[in-house]
Amino acid sequence: MSSPQFTLYSHAGGPNGHTVAFLLKALDLSYETKYLDFAKGEQKSDAYLSRCANGRIPALVDHANGDFTVWESKACMLYLVAKYDNENKFGVGSSPEEQALLSQWLFFQASGQGPYFGQAAHFKMFAPEKIPYGIERYTKEVERVAGVLESVLSKQEWLVSNKLTIADLSFITWNNFGLYALLPEGVNAEEKFPALVAWHKKLLALPYVAEALKDREEAMKAK
Structure with missing residues (x-):
């Protein structure tokens, strides 16, 4: 049996590594996930820092490309689409405009959704x-980010280019947690953000997403 093409360094409970797993599964790319133990500081070990200078997850190693390594989940996704999505299932057109719109949503997830959630x-x-101030400030930011997504998804099915892309996949893991646990008290996601919730449920039903989330559950149990 041949070795997996990729090694994905991740964390069982952390959302970001599993986002990359969605795309690896969707593209039918073989990979092994190595879950780092943050309690033991494995993400700050010399061995890991040699792969990921930031000492965070995820990091992706492509053994078929000279052990090329990329970190930051959105950078991992962009690399996989550029190099291995030959049918452009999850990317957009090559025009500067479409590329900018894809980047816009990826940056919004990385700088807006992820940190605030x-x-x-x-x-x-x-x-x-x-700390009431901290709770109020950041749960309101969760509500604001959800509102941005709702404003767009109430008018169109997907975030960009009228198709499912890595932009859509990038929001799943944080929404899976945040829409039901991180909104301000009294704010109901299904009532206030119906288009967002419908989009999220549609993404969860994708077979490769469901499979990756099941892997996450198993990894959490094994902790």
């Missing part, structure tokens, strides 16, 4: 003391 989770669930 993460801070909301920290202050609402994990901070050693409850």
